[in-house]
Amino acid sequence: MLPYWLLIPAFVIVLATTIYPLAYSFVTSFREWDLTKQRRPDGFVGFDNYLHAASESGFQNSLWVTTIFVVTSVALTLVIAMSLALLLRRKGRMHTFTRIVLILPFAMSPALIGVSYRFMFNPEFGVLAKGLGAVFPALEGMPWLADPNLAMAILVLTDVWHWAPYMTFMCLGGLASIPRETEEAARIDGASYLRIFFGIILPQMKGVLLVTAVLKTIFALKMFDQVVTLTGGGPGTSTETLAFFVFNVGFKWYDMGYASALAWILTAIMMLISIWYVRMLLSDRKMATA
Amino acid sequence: MADVRLVDIEKKYGNFLAVPQLNLTIEDGEFLVLLGPSGCGKTTTMRMIAGLEEITSGDIEIAGKRINDKPPKDRDIAMVFQNYGLYPHMTVRQNIDYPLKLRGVDRAARTRRVQETAEKVELEALLERRPSELSGGQRQRVALARAIVRTPSIFLMDEPLSNLDAKLRVTMRAELKHLHHELGVTTVYVTHDQMEAMTLASRIAIMREGRIVQLDTPKRIYSEPADLFVAGFIGSPSMNLIDGAIAGGVFTAPGVSFPVDQPDRDDVVLGIRPEDLEISTAPDAPVIGKLYALELTGESTLVTLRTGANSVCARGPADHEAEINAPCHFVPKPGARVHLFDRPSGHRLDGLSAKGQTL
Numbered sequence: 001m002l003p004y005w006l007l008i009p010a011f012v013i014v015l016a017t018t019i020y021p022l023a024y025s026f027v028t029s030f031r032e033w034d035l036t037k038q039r040r041p042d043g044f045v046g047f048d049n050y051l052h053a054a055s056e057s058g059f060q061n062s063l064w065v066t067t068i069f070v071v072t073s074v075a076l077t078l079v080i081a082m083s084l085a086l087l088l089r090r091k092g093r094m095h096t097f098t099r100i101v102l103i104l105p106f107a108m109s110p111a112l113i114g115v116s117y118r119f120m121f122n123p124e125f126g127v128l129a130k131g132l133g134a135v136f137p138a139l140e141g142m143p144w145l146a147d148p149n150l151a152m153a154i155l156v157l158t159d160v161w162h163w164a165p166y167m168t169f170m171c172l173g174g175l176a177s178i179p180r181e182t183e184e185a186a187r188i189d190g191a192s193y194l195r196i197f198f199g200i201i202l203p204q205m206k207g208v209l210l211v212t213a214v215l216k217t218i219f220a221l222k223m224f225d226q227v228v229t230l231t232g233g234g235p236g237t238s239t240e241t242l243a244f245f246v247f248n249v250g251f252k253w254y255d256m257g258y259a260s261a262l263a264w265i266l267t268a269i270m271m272l273i274s275i276w277y278v279r280m281l282l283s284d285r286k287m288a289t290a
Numbered sequence: 291m292a293d294v295r296l297v298d299i300e301k302k303y304g305n306f307l308a309v310p311q312l313n314l315t316i317e318d319g320e321f322l323v324l325l326g327p328s329g330c331g332k333t334t335t336m337r338m339i340a341g342l343e344e345i346t347s348g349d350i351e352i353a354g355k356r357i358n359d360k361p362p363k364d365r366d367i368a369m370v371f372q373n374y375g376l377y378p379h380m381t382v383r384q385n386i387d388y389p390l391k392l393r394g395v396d397r398a399a400r401t402r403r404v405q406e407t408a409e410k411v412e413l414e415a416l417l418e419r420r421p422s423e424l425s426g427g428q429r430q431r432v433a434l435a436r437a438i439v440r441t442p443s444i445f446l447m448d449e450p451l452s453n454l455d456a457k458l459r460v461t462m463r464a465e466l467k468h469l470h471h472e473l474g475v476t477t478v479y480v481t482h483d484q485m486e487a488m489t490l491a492s493r494i495a496i497m498r499e500g501r502i503v504q505l506d507t508p509k510r511i512y513s514e515p516a517d518l519f520v521a522g523f524i525g526s527p528s529m530n531l532i533d534g535a536i537a538g539g540v541f542t543a544p545g546v547s548f549p550v551d552q553p554d555r556d557d558v559v560l561g562i563r564p565e566d567l568e569i570s571t572a573p574d575a576p577v578i579g580k581l582y583a584l585e586l587t588g589e590s591t592l593v594t595l596r597t598g599a600n601s602v603c604a605r606g607p608a609d610h611e612a613e614i615n616a617p618c619h620f621v622p623k624p625g626a627r628v629h630l631f632d633r634p635s636g637h638r639l640d641g642l643s644a645k646g647q648t649l
């Protein structure tokens with residue numbers, strides 16, 4: 001019996017900090033609860049909160065914004081991470097140095113990244129805004145963060161900048177596990193560098209790239225800090241991602257029932273992606289061992 | 291078909307000289323084995339021939355053409371790697387097919403060639419499997435098939451059998467030998483297994499610390515080792531090497547005295563192979579000592595005696611029995627070879643004859 005007693009403290013902590021809030025938000029998502037009017041949740045409304053999402057423009061906009069953000073950010077991060085990994089694979093003189101420098105962006109807090117990019121793209125005094133203006137006169141005085149498309153581009157840029165280093169290290173790990181002989185055999189067999197990359201390296205990187213893509217997708221779906229500190233969701237609602245929208249619904253408009261439903265929709269999306277990923281991985285393994 | 295010439299090639303890794311000034315000519319159709327202890331530069335030499343490793347200085351010629359700056363794919367070579375280097379994401383068929391595909395051979399011809407090659411190495415039944423679903427010996431054969439499918443003019447094989455178990459090794463060795471006979475392609479083969487070298491090679495190049503210490507046929511390497519290193523390296527159990535001196539036409543060391551027709555000198559090493567000695571009871575035997583160990587190997591018994599600081603081993607009959615520490619005498623068999631080496635330089639003393647001295 002004793003082992004079970006000893007488990008209780010850990011279990012209680014997990015219950016209190018994870019399971020209870022999760023369950024609570026799940027239940028809340030089926031209730032009406034306007035925090036400006038009541039301190040406790042109101043009656044059950046069935047699927048009303050979820051149905052509301054289907055017809056509400058704020059949610060649909062955020063879904064669209066999130067999709068654009070996730071797709072571009074994941075694609076760019078993967079391409080950049082893979083390219084950097086290929087460049088850094090050979091051990092050169094600056095080996096350790098480049099790796100230390102590389103990890104710096106990842107060590108920075110995302111909120112801080114948002115703030116610093118807002119400064120750097122300020123048309124009046126921003127380093128990047130001024131620098132770009134000096135190199136390309138056409139860009140001088142560009143209202144970077146006031147333009148919906150540019151604001152989105154900069155948001156994606158901050159996220160790629162933040163995550164590419166970490167993903168580069170994942171790719172480096174993947175590259176290191178590829179037997180050197182497979183590439184050398186391909187060189188002798190007569191493959192060009194491009195063919196070696198696409199025909200020999202990339203297929204062997206499939207597993208690692210899949211993990212990287214899924215992790216990056218989930219992180220991108222949850223991305224929140226930079227929206228708050230860089231764009232505030234604007235201009236207008238052009239960078240209002242799902243995570244930011246949920247926050248607004250809950251803590252600006254105090255519609256807790258609806259916010260909970262939205263949070264669970266976000267969770268469901270991430271779960272679907274994870275399940276798809278595990279399936280891919282399992283089928284891949286079956287192919288390798290069957 | 292082509293010969294390979296290495297002229298003064300040198301390889302440095304930073305300040306470390308892995309291969310200094312190597313000269314080697316590999317004849318057309320020859321099966322040349324690079325043999326030597328671990329780290330002596332065999333792989334490095336082979337990779338330089340393949341073009342996978344840049345050479346620091348010197349020239350490499352294939353079929354009379356200097357190919358220093360040519361990429362591996364333009365050298366018309368095929369290589370079998372120590373751990374195979376199969377493409378894990380491709381089936382056996384695709385693995386074998388890949389070199390043909392890259393060279394733009396048309397589909398029908400490719401299918402035929404892959405089929406023929408697979409039959410040659412008995413892989414027909416496994417063509418749709420992936421490398422991870424094969425045994426070591428089967429992977430080995432895939433690597434071999436991938437190398438022979440486009441009939442290159444040179445094969446390079448880096449310890450291709452080292453990952454196999456002893457039995458499979460012997461089988462694959464025979465297969466390799468047969469294959470070389472059939473295709474007649476110039477082959478450079480790296481190994482540190484002397485048995486493999488002896489059985490496969492037309493000629494063996496014995497390497498030590500990046501240098502070739504002897505280049506000769508297996509037979510002559512065995513019967514006329516050029517120096518102490520080769521003498522000790524080839525043969526199992528290895529040659530008995532006894533330090534002593536020559537005086538009055540007799541080599542003497544504690545418990546050992548062999549008549550030799552050599553001028554007097556000190557610092558001499560006498561070498562005689564265990565299979566050239568037999569057990570005797572003659573009181574005036576050239577080797578006299580106390581029995582130290584008896585090891586039954588199956589077809590024979592290895593008898594070791596100790597005398598002074600030396601151990602001397604002889605191959606005796608399988609049924610030989612004796613007490614440890616009992617007196618023990620060895621005499622050379624009729625026609626046995628005695629080798630003499632200079633201790634300081636390690637070189638063979640060639641005053642007696644190019645063939646070594648026969649008793």
Ligand SMILES: Nc1ncnc2c1ncn2[C@@H]1O[C@H](COP(=O)(O)OP(=O)(O)OP(=O)(O)O)[C@@H](O)[C@H]1O
Nearest residue numbers: 303306308326327328329330331332333334335482
């Ligand atoms: N990339 C490298 N950088 C530095 N030194 C190297 C490198 N590759 C090989 N060497 C050194 O060169 C020497 C020869 O290496 P090589 O791999 O040719 O040995 P080998 O004869 O093939 O040995 P083995 O039988 O163990 O495979 C070794 O001393 C090794 O440490």
Ligand SMILES: [Mg+2]
Nearest residue numbers: 332333334448
């Ligand atoms: Mg080697």
